[in-house]
Every structure is written in structure tokens, then in C-alpha cells.
Amino acid sequence: MSDEQRATSDGRRPAEFPPGVARPGPVLSRRDFVRLLGASAALAGVYGCSRRPDELILPYVHQPPELTPGVPQYYATAMTLDGLATGLLVESHDGRPTKVEGNPDHPASLGAAGVHEQASVLQLYDPHRSRHVRHGAQQADWDAVARLLAPVALGQRVGARGEGLRLLLEPTASPLTVALLARVRERWPAAGVHVHAPFAAPDDGDALLPLPDLTRADVVLALDADFLASGPFHLRWAHDWAVRRGAGGGPSRLYVVESGFTPTGATADHRLAVRPGELETVAAALLAGVRAARGVTSAPTAPTTADEATTAWLRAAARDLAAAAGRCVVVAGPRQSATVRLLARALNAELGNEGRTMWYVRSPLLGAGDASVGSLADLAAARDVDTLLVLGGNPVYDAPADVDVAGLLRRVPNTVHLGLYEDETARACAWHVPALHYLERWGDARAYDGTASLVQPLVAPLFGGHCADELLALVAGEATPRAHDLLQTHWRGRAGDRASGFDAFWREALRRGVIADSAAPRAASAPVPAVVPPPAAPPRAAAGTLEVVLAPCPKVHDGRFADNAWLQELPEPMTTLTWGNAAQLSPATAARLGVESGDELALGAGGRTVRVPAIVVPGVADGVAVLHAGYGRDGAEETARGVGVRAQGLFPRAARYALAGVTVARTGAHHELALTQPHWRLHGREPVRVVAPGQPVAREDAAGGTRRRALPLYERQPGAPHQWAMTIDLDRCTGCGACMVACQAENNVPVVGPEGVRDGREMHWLRIDRYYADAATDAAAAAPAGPLSVAQPMLCQHCEDAPCEYVCPVEATVHSSDGLNEMVYNRCVGTRFCSNNCPYKVRRFNWFDYNRDLGDVEALQRNPDVTVRERGVMEKCTFCVQRIREAEIRASVEGRTLGPNEVTTACAQACPTRAIVFGSLTGAGSEVARLREDPRAYAVLDELGTEPRVRYLARVRNANPALAASRAPSASEAAT
């Protein structure tokens, strides 16, 4: 969606830089421009036209420090979400960051980048970001803020010890921020510091975070933990889980107990859907079951829960865990009660996992185990506050329903908000200061395991702005703080003991993106109270009420990314819902309520009501509605405004993530949901295959005959030295969607908005299909455990006998000698015959000129190596041909042959589990050639004789024999 205000509303040509964008120089006439162009070419003044920051920034390790215009460079930096960092490498084209990749050296990334990291580069260029310091309704400037917070003025207002001063921060683990806060408190000892974020990592009082080693876990049990697809360390965990899953000696086994349906649950070998209120009982029953299985005395002999099937499931899982004692892991979800998390600790201790597969690490977050840091509720209750600094976050929007933040902000005379947008909170504050995007600022951060990184800017601030560190320094008494200097000063003090001196430390930290040996020491065990609080009795499911779960949206998180059109249009992994949220109900619940997907529900609790459309999702626990946070925004973010429903409005402090006894009623309204995939059953087809461990993919069709194949009509021409191909391991794919956003960022894929999605016109070159692989009927899909849901990334298969090629009347889609199905945009007349004849339906058509309304700022994000397509032409996955050609040219310049594993596509690079592997089939040591020969490898629709270059590796279902009878993978469904 590019419907932002443009400078062209009066019909004039758009200025090169719209108002508010700091210009690189005075406005140029065409004549001046050409003269300068000539001059800069002559002087090779490569710094001339870029938006590089003023301070020295350093590219990633192995690259030459000098710049060649047109050749992108990578810089290491880090992005924080809920206070914890993921290390990144950011591609920069002449001073303009265009693409985010993971930093292979960073423990939270290992080279992968998730949807939020991938999409963050679009947020940088978001034209709806605020551009000015504001006081009341007036435009102000930074000096006015500095005067407001100058020590003398501040002291007069808040008292000598700072009694009237309050700071509200988002969770942070930044060493610099923590140090600056200490300085603030030194200066204003009575000042209050509060931390708020709706979905930050929990603190059990002892500030210990679980750090499982999933590379060694044969059995994993997740208690409502979506550890493969969300949370600050999920990229690492997904990677580690996949490493063990794919290791020799048979795959690991994953059990998931959960209320909603998450990618982790869909990846599970065995899944149990329970209501959130039942989870404590389930965890306790598991502990009892494990103790029974290990023969520990004085334990109940068997786990007990309300119903028999659940008990049997838990007993089998407990036995399996006990059998794998010391080689298993139990993880509890971060939004579970302390009881569940402590029970998970007890389970790991009981199973002897501590020090083997389970470790603990001290939370690096500010205020972890520190009672002096207050909560948002403490702040809302505070009186006599004169000056409140809201340094990030959007509490007016996302505070629990019974915390009156708006009232607080009205009460406090001097409120200063720092944020990227004039959001709900900014509007309620007297002052607003535009924040810097992380790609524009200096800073530092820590990852989940404590590893510290420096955050270096890739671009000079687009709209001006400041960071929290600068405001803190101002409050601490520094007159003109600059983040870069603050950061250097901070680390100079701490890196002094290094023999090579600070400069070398600084350069190394910037280059690598990781500060060596900064991870927190891990502890082999965590204290478990002798008596774990007894599980609360699950609330009785009263007739006509639901238990409602609030989960962070996998796309817009708590709403902070709601203005990001890539994320809005990214299909939600389990429902493929775009542009909004809905109440996810199980088929049984929906049938009981008499609703279908799209029918609007009124959910009511405590006098609050949320009206939200329903969506039927097999796999959600019966009697539960799952809502995603982050929608129904009402700030200045135009893309976000009015999209979806503000689910947070239902949840009070005492039940922030799960609320029982919610009344439900149909309103009679109906919404057409913007789904990218409305059909989930296989209808007797086999695009996804499921095998048992060690079992090869069936080479016969359902009737037992050899698969029929169409005979090739044409002889194949001898090809180029490299033959590009891809394999996708469905057993590793969690369907998280990182590849989709990576593809969108790399290939300038436009967004089409909710109308476009409803009309079936989404442009994603790579989509993730999801099938209910074991459900021949809707009734089967509605089984309480949920269907066996298999995610399948689907992209152009680069068929060797491509059906699209021969039907194109103008040869706009042709085959390259190295095996790519190429799309020649400027030859395409747009008959769309190729799409009709593509059995995979991966071709995308430019129904409108999707780039017409592209703002000047957004245009800066576009990858200059990839054509921006015009209206009326077909487009599709190119196997990132720009990367292939770039690598070939580089190899030829260096006078060597290109290795088979040297090039990777954007999707493969982003994938945390390395499910996608790209490379050449020729050449020694080709990874993709090896995987093609895997017994699990198959081609989708191979009976059509298309000879696709993309091969899939079948999903493995490592069923527990004790539970296998409940659901066997079914490869042969009757035709419907």
C-alpha cells in the first residue's frame, strides 16, 4: 500500500526528496545535476551522493573496506525486539540499506533472519514515520526538548532528587542504556523507572531464562511454547532443532501441548490441544507421569486429567520423555503462568536434562530480578508525576485493559514521547520526539544468551530524530549528547583491558557484529522450589463462554510493525489470513456457536467488548478463541489504521494472555477475510508427502502401479556448466514465513492490499502452502488433536519441460542454458496463458501499476539489481538470478570457477532451519545434488512430466508407537 501523502498532490513532478527528508544538498537544476554527475564520475567521488552516516561505519568481516559504486556492501548490526537482539548483516547499495540478512556469527541468528528482521528495512523507509519534534500542536525542535530536560529546569519541576520524574522504557538489554539509566538514577535518585512491553520475556523472580541445547535433544516437549517460530531466540532454536532432526540415528520427536495452533504445533509429531486453563494440570500430570515412569517413589502412579484420551497421551509422552532422560527437553511458553514454567524446570531436573540438554542463563533484560524497576501499572498508579519520558513503546494502545495510561498521561504536565510514529501514545503526550530506526542509529544490544553487539547505522537519519540513549544522557545532565560518542565512551571504559587497545576492539566489534566472549555464563541448573505451587483447577467451561487467548501476531507482533505493508500482507502461518486478525475457533466450537469463517462475534468480558470476525481453524482447542494482538491501530500509521481489531482491549492485568469466561455472541455482520489459501485438504493429491522415519517416498501411485509419467517430446539441449536447482525439506520447514518476506525484499515484490488479496492477486513469488495431510474429509481435519498440518514453500519450480514456456506466444518466458525458467518482462504482452498452464500457479501478474504510487522514500528500499515490473506483465521467482549472475561475474573476475554451493537465494539464506538449499547440480560436493538423491526426495506433480528443478523432501512423522494408532500418516486418500 503506497497511498501515503505524496508531494505531487498538486500535480507537479515529485521532488527528488519529499519534504522532511534531509536533502544531500540544495535543490539541483537538471543542468547542475548533469554537471555534478560528470564531476563526481571524474573524481570518483563515491561518497558524494550516498546517505552514509557521518561517523565511520565498518563493513562485515571479509569485505574490502573500499567502495565500488554499484557493488553492495554488508554491514553488521543488530535489531532488538522486546529488548533482545538478533545480529544482522544489512546489504547497502551506495549508502542505502536494501536487504537484511542474518549474521552467521551471532548466536541468535546463525545467518538466518526472521520475518520481523527481514521486514524492518521497509519500516526504515516508512513514509508515515514522524518527522518533527512536536510540542502540543506546534512543531518544535530538539533544542526545546533539551531545554525542557536540562538539569536546572528539570530539577525545578521534579524536585532535587527527581521525585516527580518517571521514565517508561521498553524492555532493554542494551549495556549503554542500562549504564545511562544508572547515571540518571545517580543524578535523580528518587526518579522512577518502569518497563513495559506486552509480550516481553517473563521473569520468574530469579531472572533465569531457559537455554535448551536442542541439537542434542532426542525428545522435545513444548508446553504452549511456539519456540520454533516466535520469541527472541527462535531462529537459533529452530536451527538447533532442525540440526538434531536431520542428524543420523533417526529424527527427534516433538510433542506439543497448546491451545492455539502454531507453526511449532504443526511441526509436532504429536500434538495435544488443551484449553489454557488446563495447562497447569497437564504440566503437573506430566511431571507425575515422568516420576512414575522413572520409578520415583511417593509420586502418583499415573498422570490424571479430566478425560481419558488426554491422560493416555500424557502417559505415553511421559514414558517417552523418561526413556530419553538426559537427552530430552521440556520447554514452557513465555506467556504461561509461573507454575507451568516452574513445572517445566522441575521436569527438566527430574529428567536429568540439566547440564546436558538444558541450561539456564541470567536474563540480560533491564530490571530482571530487580524490584527497583516498576511496571506500567505501578506507573499508572503513581501520583505527583511532573515529567514522564516514554522512551518507546505504545502503552496507550497496548496496555492491559484495566491500566489507565491515557488518564496518567492527562495527569502528568510534561510528557515526552519518543517513537518512530505519532502513534496513539504520542498523541496523548505533550511532546513527541521522532525516534531513529535501528538502521539509523548507534547503540548496543544483548541477545537472549547475553551476547553483546554494537548497533551501527547504515544510513544517515532520513527524517531526523534521536534515540533513547540521547534522551537519557540529556536527563543525566549531558548538554549535547551524541549516541556515537556515548557508545564509544561506554565501551572505552569496558574494553580498556584488552591488549590491542580500544580502536582494534571497536573495529572488530563493528566488523563482526558480535562482541567476543560477551555471552552470559550459563548455569547447569535452576532452582526449583521444593513445593511447586499446586496447579490451579482448570476453569469450568461455562456454557456459552469461551477461554480467549491473546498471542502476539506472528506478523505485526504487538502492533509495532502494523504499518509495515509486507508484514500485513504476509499470510499468517496457520490461517493464511492477511490484513487483519480474527478469532480462531475450532470447527467444533464454531459449529456449537453456529458461526462460519467471517461471521462477526462480540466477545465480552468485564464490561469490555471486542467485535471480531471468526475464522475456523482445525487444531485450536475446543472452547477456545485465539486472538492476535497488534491490530485495530489508530495512530498516524496510515497503513495500519483500521486494519483488524484491537484484541488487547479485552484483557485485564490479571489475565493478560488468557481470559476465561468470555461471553460470545454473533452480531450478524459478516466480513470477507483476506485469505491467500482457502482450501486445505488434498483431494486425493500428493503435493506433500509424509513418511515414517527411514522410509523412502513411495514411487508407486495409490493403486500400486508405477507412477505414470508423461513422455518428453523434445530432446534436451546440452546445458551450461552450472545447472541450478533447489531442494526444500518439508521436515525442517516450520512455515514461519521468513523466506516470503526475504523474497519480497530481495525482488521488489509489490503489495496489493486486502482487496487485492481477496481478489486473488497477491504478488508473492514464494508462497507457503499448508495442507491437512491426513484429513480426507473436513470431519477428519476437525479431530481434537488437529490435522497433520504440513507447510510447503511453493515457488517457480523451474521445470525443465516447463508448461509455461511453450504457450507463450511471444517467447517472453524461455529457458536458460543453466536451467532457469526466465521471464523477459519487456517482451511480455500479458496474455497470462503461462499462468493458466502452470500447474503450480506460481506466476504473478501485474494487474495494475503497483509501483505507480510508490513514494520517493519507499523507492529507496528497492533492490537496484532487480527490475521493477510494469503494469500488464507476468512475473515470478527467478531463483534470484541477479545473485547467480553477480557470483558468476565475481568468479570470472577472480579467474576461478564458481562452486556449486556458492550462490544462495534470498529464501534459502533467510531460512532458520536450512530447509531450503540452493545450488548447482554439477560440480563436486554439490549439496543440492546430494539432497536430490535423498530417499525422501520427490517432485510435486511429477506425473505431469514437468521435471521441476525444485525437489521436496518428504515430511517425516516420527510417531510414538504407543500413540501411532491415533493417527497414521495417510499417503493414499480416496479421491473426493
Added chain:
Amino acid sequence: MTPPAEAAAVRAAPPERGWPVLRTTAGDAELTDRLLAPIGTTARWWWILFALSGALTLLYVALIGYTVARGIGTWGNDIPVAWAFGIINFVWWIGIGHAGTFISAFLLLLNQKWRASVNRLAEAMTIFALVNAGIFPILHLGRPWFAYWLVPYPSALGVWPNFLSSLPWDVAAVTTYFTVSLVFWYLGLVPDLATARDRLSGTWRRRVYGILALGWRGTATEWRRYHVAYGLLAGLAAPLVVSVHSVVSLDFAIAQLPGWHSTIFPPYFVVGAIYSGLAMVLVLVIPVRHVFGLQDVITERHLQCTAKLLLAMGLMLAYSYGVEQFSAWYSGDVYERYAFLAARPRGPYAWAFWATLALNLVTPQLFWWERWRRSLPALFTAGVLVLVGMWLERFLIIVASLNRDFLPSSWHLYAPTWVDLGILAGSLGLFALLILLFLRFVPLVALSEVKQLRHELARERP
């Protein structure tokens, strides 16, 4: 005045149980005057219809402009249904364009006397239908301004069209058919234009018809050459009737989409095309003969023959439908079976499937009975129903096949937009407008042929 004996002979002429091919009592001169009378008509109904169809044509022009300016996204097409109204309308119109040349060329070659009175109108219908048919494939392109890239010409780009694709052949087939049909029509018109030049009053009229008549004087040599040329063109046009819709059918049949990928498509499409064309002939001829009082020239015999042909084509179409379903079942292919045996009868477009069967297969069964073959309201209604049915058949083939193909993940429903509906209505408006202009400015019955037929019939008197 014609001698009564001759008139009686004409009336009694060929067998067909009192259904003469011509039952006029008029002599040559009177016939000429009567058949030229519609030219220059300024009847009230003409103006009303002209205003109506003119308005629809303006809508057509406006929506074409809108589509070209905004993009094909103004239509309801999506992925997977990348073809919809544009191609449905194209196939439908080109199908309608089959009856004219079929009636003219085939029946001429088969020496069927009943063609003489209706061939002119049917051929005009063909030309006008082809005008519409030509608009859609260009308009539906993403970049219509590059449509000429489908034509093989020595391009500076050094690229030829891809002859493996059916689309360049489609362009060739349709343009050839249009050209030959136009020339055939015009050649047949020349003697009548000369008659108009000679018989009509008004200087300008006579000048215009004089120029268009290409100096025709009606000498024996001219007539001899005329008949040779006309016969040759008929011989050229007849196979084109078969080839053009066969090639159009390949636009679908060469794809591997279940519902398209079928070897029966060429004959199936040709039959369907002639079927819809005959239906359009009925829809046009019945009112035209009524308003111009031509019942003695376009007799019940013509309608009767058309109805019989309609029945025959309907039966062939039924056979094609049957073979399609049978092949799908017999193939054992999961995709084919789903497309034909599940998606069509029970899927989201089941209504179109059952409506197609009812309209196209049940309607013509009426004409087993002579009673219905005589009934003008029945014939007219049947024509309309078959036209609707054939449009729905193309909707079914295109939309219902595309919307559910191989991977269930990509299944998506299709719905037209107001632009789609407006363009369809506009194309009907343009067609009606052209027919109205034709009625006003061109001799709508082949004068010379009818007069010749009259003499032939008189000679055949036993």
C-alpha cells in the same frame, strides 16, 4: 405482375410438404423494389433501437478506454482464473461468427437453395460478430499496445512469435477468417450495390452505391466471372469455418489444465460455434422478416431448416459433452476426474454446469416436432436460450476449469466486476448497432440470388 401460373409454380416448388423456399408472387421488378425498401428506413423503432445500442456502444468505448488506462485489474480476473470474461466473450462472439459463412459457403457448395434469402444477413452477422471477437483478445492483454508482437513480421528485435503456442495461430486464423468472410460478403454484395445504384433515388446515394458497386454492369462475362469467383471464395471459406474454431479450441486444448486438455476440443468447438451462430440467425431473422414484411422471401422453410440444423448441432454437442465426461472418468486421472466429475457438477460453478446442460441440450430437443419448428416464438426463444447456454458453456470451460486445478492451495473463486458486465453489454450494443446500420444501408437480402432462385424454381416446374 407475375403471371399467376408462374407464381403458383413457385409456391408449389420443391417437396418439403408445402414449405416453399420462396412464396412470393412478386415479379423481378417488384421484388427488387420491395427488397430495397428497407434501405433508408427511418422508422421509429429503428431510431429507438439505434439510440439504445448507440448508448451501449458508447459505454463499450468508455470501458475499453478505462481498461486500457487503468489495467486489466479493473476486471475480475485473478490467479488462478487469469482468463475470464475477455476470453469467454471472444470465443462466444467468434462462435456466433460461424453461422454466416457456414450458411453461405457450405450451403452454396452443397447447392442448398434455402440459403439465398438469409445468407446476406447471416454473413453480416458474422462480420459484426468478428469485429467484437477481434476486440477481446487484444483488450484482455496486459499490454494491448504490443498486440502486434503476436504477428510474424521482420522485427528489429529479431524475435519471431513462438509458433509452439496456439496464440499466434489464433491471430492468423481469426484474421484470415475475417478477411475471407469480409471479401466473400462484399463480393456477394456487388451486384446488389449496382442494383441499389440503379434503382434508388438521390444523387449522393447513387454516387456512394456507384462507387461501392465497382462499376458492375451485369454483363454475362461479369456474371460468369462473378460466379467463378464466388464459388472459389466459398471453397476457401468453407474449410476456414472449420479451421478457425479448431484453432481457437487449441488455445485451450494445448494446455495441460484438466478441463482444457482434451483432443475432442476442435470438433467440439466447431459444432458449438455453428450452434450458437444458428441461434443468433434465428434471433435476428425472425424479427427482421417481421418488421420488413419479408415472410414470403424468408419463409418458414428457412426457419424450419435452421431449426433442424440447430437440433443436429445440439445432438453433436451432446455427444461432445458426453465424450468429455467419459474421457475424464475413463482416464482414471485424479485431476481430470475431479474437474469433470466433482468440480463441475458439484463445485462452486455447478449452477453454470447444469444451466449449460439444460439450455444447450434440452432446448433443441423441441425441434423434433414440426409443431415447434413452425412456432416463431418457440424458435426465437430457443435462439436466445442457446445463445445464453453457449456463453455459459464457455464460462464453464474457462472459469470452472481454471478455478480448481492441480494444487488445492491455489484454488480461488472468480467473480466478474461491473466493468466485465459493462463490456459484455457494450459488445452486444455494438453488434446491435452494426446490424441496425446494415439494415438501413445495405440490401439485407441478396436480391440477385433471390431473383435467380425465383427463375430456377420456375424452370423446375414439373
